[in-house]
Amino acid sequence: MERGHLPIMPQEIIEYLSVSSPELVVDGTAGGGGHTSLLSEALPGSQIMAFERDPSATEQLSLKFTGTNVSVFNSSYTEIPSVIAKKGYQQASAALFDLGLSSIQLDSPERGFSHRTTGPLDMRFDRSQGRPASEVLRMMTEKQIADMIYRYGEEGRSRVIARAIKQKGQLNTTDDLADVVRSVVKGNPVKPLARVFQALRIFVNDELDHLEKLLSEMHMWTVSGCRIAILTFHSLEDRMIKLHFRDSEYFQQFDPPWQLPSQTEKKENPRSRSSRLRLGVRL
Ligand SMILES: C[S@@+](CC[C@H](N)C(=O)[O-])C[C@H]1O[C@@H](n2cnc3c(N)ncnc32)[C@H](O)[C@@H]1O
Known part of the structure; x- marks a missing residue:
């Protein structure tokens, strides 16, 4: 790799x-x-x-x-x-x-930045500071998640994706999040996946x-x-x-x-x- x-x-x-x-x-x-x-x-x-x-x-x-x-x-x-x-x-x-x-960073599965590799849903540039992405998602409401995906990912299907994320419960890995996005997006999921991962990374790292x-x-x-x-x-x-x-x-x-x-x-x-x-x- x-x-x-x-x-x-x-x-x-x-x-x-x-x-x-x-x-x-x-x-x-x-x-x-x-x-x-x-x-x-x-x-x-x-x-x-x-x-x-x-x-x-x-x-x-x-x-x-x-x-x-x-x-x-x-x-x-x-x-x-x-x-x-x-x-x-x-x-x-x-x-x-x-x-x-x-x-x-993107190609290091253990950093959790990519939907293409399996790893912990972390995404922090500095893992000694702040909260990993999995915890951030757990603490946010459905509306907050939808707003985040819309604002930082410019993804139109933000509400549907946010609802599915909350319904799924705790997401621990990049695969968990990628599977949820794939489950609600019709057609090729690559762009929505990239946008959701981008939005979360921007949010997690402020x-x-x-x-x-x-x-x-x-x-x-x-x-x-x-x-x-x-x-x-x-x-x-x-x-x-x-x-x-x-x-x-x-x-x-x-x-x-x-x-x-x-x-x-x-x-x-x-x-x-x-x-x-x-x-x-x-x-
Ligand atoms: C696109 S890469 C830079 C690549 C670099 N120009 C090269 O040629 O190798 C962006 C880097 O900026 C770091 N970074 C992101 N936000 C930062 C910030 N606020 N202050 C300093 N570094 C930051 C990331 O950790 C990442 O390593």
Whole structure:
């Protein structure tokens, strides 16, 4: 089974972020370290600070980048301002955020992120914090589950699915949840499955709250002219970023404001298909 993660739109991102010789570059979602490595190689004179919320991913990243210009922090990107201040920096000159989860996490059955593999229904980026998805579902009402699936998964059959989840009772594994979705969805269940799993993952990890906090504080730790690249994977987060770069008094959209992966990349790396690279600049 594939346990690696291919960085998405690597050339486009490196080209965008390495126009000057930035003193400090932030990779807010280091994951498997693919983009971090490319940044480290392209900008040998810069300090790269890599943030990662998942402790097991952070452990691997620390090993990978020992003795390089990359320092690794097991923190959410919401902690960037305090972490960079502690390290004696005030502002960054370039920043990258590759949102969502990595293929390494998706392909690890024990993490419970995928409807394609059997594992505990967990889905937490950091298993030492918060509640696993199985417990979250147990504690929510049918209406709360339906709202969550509709809002974070943009799945129209949210009410029917939520009713079936509550009727089934305790769901412990990814298969338990996948079976419930399959039992009520007519036709090909792949899209509804992906949407339900996405919704639950976003909810369990409070992803949009983290993103909201990041966007509302980003002007405090970015220098004027700082280029920001954000890879998004669904319309909710993409819209939040688009509106922020368009309407914030501190940022403007780059021209062009976004890019899509090439046909070749989509073919070689199917995970890139739903991605969009949003580009912004600090005024
Ligand atoms: C799409 S992957 C990044 C892949 C990476 N760019 C690479 O090339 O390997 C997203 C990563 O962000 C992490 N993550 C999600 N939310 C985060 C947050 N709020 N702060 C820091 N890391 C986060 C996930 O744990 C995951 O490892």
